[in-house]
Amino acid sequence: MHYPVILVQSEEGFAAGCPSLSGCWSQSATRAEALANIQVAIREVLAAKAELVLEQFHAEGARVELADVEVGAYA
Secondary structure, three states, X not given: OOOOOEEEEEOOXXXXXXXXXXXXXXXXXXXXXXXXXXXXXXXXXXXXXXXXXXXXXXXXXXXXXXXXXXXXXXX
């Protein structure tokens, strides 16, 4: 799956944010590092959100599992 990322250049370097995931930001001295860092941040935010949902359903007594699916572009 692809996520749009905003890159903001300043005197300190680059900030990268994912507008699809609230609060998902990273920064670095270079553009390449900022993009690598935001990839890690996106993975971590998605993992944390999945864990919260799993915990909620588990607390309600539901049998839950986590599965990976590939999402391609749609036409």
